[in-house]
Amino acid sequence: MKKTERLETAIRQKQIKQAVLEIIAQEGLHNLSTRNLAKKVGLTEGAIFRHFPTKRDIIKGIMEDVENELVAGLKEIANGSLSPEEKLFNFLCYHVQYLKANRGITILLFSEATHLGDKELIGRLRRIFSDQKGLIAKIIKEGISENIWEKNINPSDVATLYMGIPITFNIEYILNKKGINMKNFCRRMYELVINVLKN
Amino acid sequence: MKKTERLETAIRQKQIKQAVLEIIAQEGLHNLSTRNLAKKVGLTEGAIFRHFPTKRDIIKGIMEDVENELVAGLKEIANGSLSPEEKLFNFLCYHVQYLKANRGITILLFSEATHLGDKELIGRLRRIFSDQKGLIAKIIKEGISENIWEKNINPSDVATLYMGIPITFNIEYILNKKGINMKNFCRRMYELVINVLKN
DNA sequence: TAATTATGTAATCACTTACTTACAAAGTTA
DNA sequence: TAACTTTGTAAGTAAGTGATTACATAATTA
Numbered sequence: 001m002k003k004t005e006r007l008e009t010a011i012r013q014k015q016i017k018q019a020v021l022e023i024i025a026q027e028g029l030h031n032l033s034t035r036n037l038a039k040k041v042g043l044t045e046g047a048i049f050r051h052f053p054t055k056r057d058i059i060k061g062i063m064e065d066v067e068n069e070l071v072a073g074l075k076e077i078a079n080g081s082l083s084p085e086e087k088l089f090n091f092l093c094y095h096v097q098y099l100k101a102n103r104g105i106t107i108l109l110f111s112e113a114t115h116l117g118d119k120e121l122i123g124r125l126r127r128i129f130s131d132q133k134g135l136i137a138k139i140i141k142e143g144i145s146e147n148i149w150e151k152n153i154n155p156s157d158v159a160t161l162y163m164g165i166p167i168t169f170n171i172e173y174i175l176n177k178k179g180i181n182m183k184n185f186c187r188r189m190y191e192l193v194i195n196v197l198k199n
Numbered sequence: 200m201k202k203t204e205r206l207e208t209a210i211r212q213k214q215i216k217q218a219v220l221e222i223i224a225q226e227g228l229h230n231l232s233t234r235n236l237a238k239k240v241g242l243t244e245g246a247i248f249r250h251f252p253t254k255r256d257i258i259k260g261i262m263e264d265v266e267n268e269l270v271a272g273l274k275e276i277a278n279g280s281l282s283p284e285e286k287l288f289n290f291l292c293y294h295v296q297y298l299k300a301n302r303g304i305t306i307l308l309f310s311e312a313t314h315l316g317d318k319e320l321i322g323r324l325r326r327i328f329s330d331q332k333g334l335i336a337k338i339i340k341e342g343i344s345e346n347i348w349e350k351n352i353n354p355s356d357v358a359t360l361y362m363g364i365p366i367t368f369n370i371e372y373i374l375n376k377k378g379i380n381m382k383n384f385c386r387r388m389y390e391l392v393i394n395v396l397k398n
Numbered sequence: 399t400a401a402t403t404a405t406g407t408a409a410t411c412a413c414t415t416a417c418t419t420a421c422a423a424a425g426t427t428a
Numbered sequence: 429t430a431a432c433t434t435t436g437t438a439a440g441t442a443a444g445t446g447a448t449t450a451c452a453t454a455a456t457t458a
Binding site: 232234244248253 | 417418419425
């Protein structure tokens with residue numbers, strides 16, 4: 001009966017978080033129960049709760065991944081030594097690519113954080129959001145101080161405008177997979193943002 | 200014991216949909232149960248189900264309101280006789296204002312539609328989304344054909360960029376009420392979009 | 399090898415969910 | 429006034445939720 005391999009917690013945690021994203025992408029948020037999650041991983045519910053104290057902690061773990069993978073990657077680009085234009089382009093492409101590889105993550109974060117009504121999760125989400133905006137604003141300020149872009153432009157406003165791009169991309173991608181024109185998406189959006197900055 | 204006034208279904212339906220939006224704005228999505236909804240309206244659960252066959256139908260009703268109020272209003276602006284610039288400005292301001300008055304509606308729609316995993320609701324959402332994009336693209340095409348805006352710009356891409364504005368606004372507004380700089384928000388975003396179009 | 403620890407199962411918990419049923423009474427109509 | 433329709437209540441339902449328990453066994457350590 002007992003054929004299930006025994007793996008250590010760190011590995012199971014990765015599998016569980018992976019399964020969460022797969023369920024959302026393939027079956028929808030409404031199927032994200034611990035029961036279905038256990039089935040997907042190939043374990044029982046008890047085993048799931050052996051590796052995570054609560055379901056909430058699984059979502060929290062995914063948020064931490066986003067901070068460690070996405071946000072850290074974006075930070076590296078923003079703090080690099082390339083030109084502001086190159087930074088902006090790489091930033092946007094990296095951003096979109098990450099969301100493409102982890103489709104549904106935007107909806108998971110916003111939906112679950114608000115669904116669970118959890119102050120800490122919402123705070124984390126807020127931080128991820130404002131970190132990204134801050135990095136974009138920083139790149140833009142850099143470009144302005146290097147006289148590449150217009151002085152009379154508000155970096156924070158452009159950052160707000162920017163933030164809509166990956167969010168919209170992700171929402172459209174999960175909502176309407178065929179409708180969105182993926183080809184060169186990040187280059188096309190980059191050109192538009194550059195238009196704003198060059199005035 | 201029976202002090203509850205008896206009101207006709209049409210009125211109760213309005214009250215119930217109103218209560219849904221209030222609960223989301225004040226208590227969060229996680230408190231949107233039929234139990235809590237009934238309490239908010241001042242009725243029993245049984246009464247709620249007298250006026251709506253299912254909870255899903257309440258969400259569907261709110262979606263219909265969005266189509267009849269928001270989308271119809273935007274359509275009127277787009278099809279009006281003002282200049283493309285004026286249309287674009289009014290469009291954006293009307294859009295933002297509606298979401299401000301009905302805050303949380305973006306999260307409700309995306310979250311519940313995906314949470315319920317309901318094909319019809321997701322289809323409706325998709326339609327609301329693409330209708331708005333289509334109207335924006337139309338205004339932009341108009342401006343281009345009137346030689347107000349650059350020819351070598353893709354109206355559909357700008358529409359995608361545009362769509363991020365109200366979505367981001369709504370998400371930020373519910374996530375971080377104090378953080379968002381509301382003052383002249385739509386005018387500031389309008390200026391940025393105009394920069395894109397004038398190249 | 400013996401004791402201990404880590405990882406699994408099966409059954410079940412208390413609770414919440416959307417929804418239903420049987421009944422009461424207000425409002426309308428014949 | 430009598431019959432009927434509409435709108436309400438109170439008390440349920442079955443199904444699903446996240447989480448726990450008692451127990452088994454594989455892997456590691458003393």
